[in-house]
Amino acid sequence: MRRVVLLLVGLAISGALVVLAVQSLDLDVVRRTLSEADVWPWVPAAMATYVLGQVLRGWRCQVLVKRDAPLTLATATNIVVVGYAVNNIAPLRLGEFARAAMLSERAGLPFAQSLGVTFLERVLDGLTVLGLLVVAIFALGDSTWLELVAAPAAGIFGAAAAGVGLAVVAPAALVGIASRLGSVLGRKVQEVAIRLAVQTTASVRALRRPDQAALIVALSAVVWLVEAAMFLLILGAFDLPLRYDWALLAMAVTNLSVLLPSSPGHIGPFHYFCQQAVVSVGVAADLGLAYAVGVHLAFYVPVTLWGVGLILWYAQAGSWRLSMLRRAEGASAEAASGIGRVVAVSAAPSVPGGPTRFLGALVGALIPVDVAADAAKATVTTRFVHDRLADLPARLRLLLLVGLTGFRMLVVLRFLRPFESLPAARRRSVVAAWAYGPVPPARALFKAVRSTALLAAWEQRAA
C-alpha cells in the first residue's frame, strides 16, 4: 500500500512539474527550437560523454568492492548501467535495488553489503554534486539555488555522510548498536541484526584505506565533471554559449532535483529544474525547456538501450537454469544407465566442420617448411590446430574470428589478393610480422594458432 502511495505521489509530482515547466509557454516554439537544434556533433558527443561517465562509475564500483570481489571493469560498468536503466523504466527508484541485486549476483556478495555499496555510491554522488553546485553558485555569483536546492540537499546528504563516516571509523559501534536493538526482539532477531550490520559496515571497507578512499573521491568528482560536460555539449546543440559554469549549475540542480519522487526516468523534476537552472542564468524559458528535453534525451536513450540490452542478455543466460530446473521437476522415474532417472534427450550430436583453406595456409606459414611440404603431416597439424581452436571458449573464438577476419582484410588491401593466394614465402613473412612482431595485440591474436601449430608440427617431425 505504501509503495502504491509513493508511486502515486511520484506521478503527481511529475505531472505537476511538467505543468509548471510548460505553463505560459508556447509549445510550438519549444517544438521548433528542438527541431532546429544542431544535432551533429553535439548530441552524439554528449551521449559519448555520458557513456564515458558510466564507465567511470563502473571503475568506482570496481574499486569499492575490490577487496571482496574481483569484478572486471566491463561487469562493474554493466551493473551501474542496469541500475540507471531500471530507474529510467521503473518507478520508485527500483534501479537502486536492481543495481544492488546485480552486484550481489555478479560479485557473490551478500545483498545487504551490495545494497550498502549502492547506498554509499549514491551518498558520494550526492555530496559531489552538492559540492559542484556550490562551486557553480560562487562562479555565477547568484545564490538563488542555495536555499532552494543546496540547503535541503546538504541536510539529506550530510546526515547520510555522518552515517557512512560512523560505519567507516567505528564499525564495531554500529554492530554493537544493532546487537543491542536486536536483543530486545529475541536471540534470532539479534543474530540477523548483527549479520546485517556486519555486512553493511563491510560495504564501506574501501574507504578505510586512504589510497582507495582518495581514488574513490577523485573518481566521484571526475564522474560528475564529465556529466557536466554532457550538459555543456547540449548547450552547443541549442546555440547557447559554451559556459562550463552554466553546465555545472544545470547538472547539479537537475541531479539533486531527481531526489524527489517522480515517474520513471524522472520526467517532470528533471525537465522543470533543468529548465529553471538555465533560465536563472538568462536563457529564455521556451529555449530552456527545449534544452532540458535535449539533455534528458542524451541521458535517457543510450543508457536505457544499453541497460535493457544487458537485462535481456543476462536473462537469456539465466533462463537456461530455469529451464533445467523445470525439466528436473518433471523428471520421470524411469531407470536409465542403472544410476538415475532420465529427464530428457536434450541435444543432437554436433557436427564439427573441417579446416578451411585459409587455416591450412595460415598453419603452413607457421610450421617448418619440410613439415608444410609433407601433405600428411601438414594435414594432421592443420586438423589439430582446427580442433584446438574449436575448443576455445566461445568468447575467445569470436574474438579470434574477428581478429583473423581483420587480418585477412588487411592482407587483401595490402596485396590485392587473399592470404591463401599469396606465394608461400610472402605468407610466411606476413604471418611472422604479426605473430612475432612488435605489436602485442597482433601477437596475442596469433598466439593460439602459432602455439598449437608448432606443437603439432614438431611432434609430427619427431615422430
Added chain:
Amino acid sequence: MKYDVIIVGSGAGGAVTALECAQAGLSVLVLEEGRRHALRDYGKPATEAMGALFRRGGMTPIMGRVPMGFVEGMCLGGSTEVNSGFWCRTPRESLLRWAAQYQLADAGHDALAEHFDWAEDWLEVARSSRPWPRSTEVFARGAEAMGWSAKEVERMARACEGANVCPSGCPNGAKGMTRRVIPAAEAAGAHFVTGHRAELLLTRKGRVEGVLAAVRREDGAEELVRIDAEHFYLCCGATQTPALLRRSGIKRRVGNSLRVHPMLKVVARFPERLDADKDVLALLQVREFWPEISLGGAFFTPGHAAMALSENWPQNEPLMEELGHLGAWYVAVRGTGRGSVRPSLWSRRDTSSRYDVNDEDMRHLSRGMARLSALLLAAGATAVYPGVWGLDPITTEVQAARWLDEVLPRSALALTTVHAFSSCPMGEREDKCPLDSWGRVRDYANLRVNDASMLPDSPGVNPQGSVVALARRNVLRFLEDIAA
C-alpha cells in the same frame, strides 16, 4: 535409487573422498566428465592426447592482463593422470598463514601429518629410484655452483620408467591415483561413471537434493539424468567447482579468489647432450627463494620445446636442430594476485577464469628468471632463452643479473600455469570463505567441496599433496559427523 554420497570429479580430491566413503560402507557414486582410458591409450602424441585427456583439449586459458595458458585433466583420475606426480607436503608456514588469515581450524602441521602419511603410503610417494636424467644433473650442478639449497621432489609415480610422456597419461601405469586409489575405491563398492557432466545441483531449503548430469551418448547426442543422494561432494577442480556452484545459484563468495602459480619457462642450450626429450623431466627444485619463487624442470618434447621458444621463433627456430642439447626449466611464483571464476554468459559449457598478475608477481617472475638463468649458466649452459618476447638470449650471468632489479614488461611475457586453486577457500572467516573449515558450503547442510578450490590460498608448493591430505581430513570428519 538414492545414493548416500555423490562425488563430482575423480581427481586428487574426488578419488580419495570416494575411497574413504566407500570403505565406510556408504553407497558412493562418482560422476566423471571425462572417459576411462586403458593403459594402451596412454603415452600417445600430443595431437591425440590433448583432445582425449584434457578439458577442452587444453584450450582453457586464464585471462587477465597477462593471459596464461592453463590446462587440466578431464579423464578418470583427473589432473593426476596428466601431471608429473610431484608431491610436496604443505609447508608449515602456509598452514600457519591459513590459520591466521582464514581461521582455518584444526589444520596444523601435526594434525595433517597422519593424512600425509596415509596418502604417501597409498600413492607410493617416493623419490626416483632411477639414475637422475641429464637435465637433473646439470640443474644440480648449477644449484651447487650458486650455493643454493635444492632437493629432489618426491613423486606419486613410483613405477616411473622415464617414458617422458607424463601429460599424455603414463602407459606404464605409474601414477598412484588410478593405480591404487580408484581401484581400491571400486573394490569397496564405489561406482565410478564416466562421461557424465554435472550441469546443475538441485537445491531446496538449504539442502541439495540431486544433481542433473548430461550424458553424452555414443552417437554424440546428450541426455540429461537426475540423480539424487543424501550428501554431495564437489571435487571437479578450481575452475569447474565454482562454476557448477554458481550455475546452481550458490554464489556467496564463490569463485572470487582464484589463485595460481604463474610460471615462466626458459630453454637452455648446453654444450653436452642432455637428451631431455628421452627421459623424465628434471626432478630437482631450488627452494632457496621459497615461498615466493621456485625453480625447477619443465616437461620437454620437441613440440613443447618449440612452444617454449615460440615468443622469439624467427631467431630461435635454428636452435631446434640442436634439440639434444636443449632442456626446459621453469620459474614459478607464489601468485599474490587474485582472480575469479564465473560460468560464461556466452555458452553454458564455458567457464570464464581471470587472474591478474600483480606487480609483486612481476617482480618475483623477473627475479626468478634472473636466478634461473644464472643457475643454468653457472651449470655450463651457453645460452638461456626465456619465454619473453623481444628478449635476446642470456649468455652471461651479468646479463641475467639485470633482471634482479628490473621488471619484465607484462606485454612481452608468455606465462603458463598448471596450479590453480583457492576459488572457494575454506575457513571460519565468513567474509572470505564460502566453505567452513571442513569444506562444507555455508548455508547448505549436505554439500561439500573437496578439491583444490578449497585451499585458502597458495601453499607455495605443488598443491597436489595438500589437496589429497586435506581431502582425507575433511572426509574423515564428515564420516564422523554422520556416524554421530
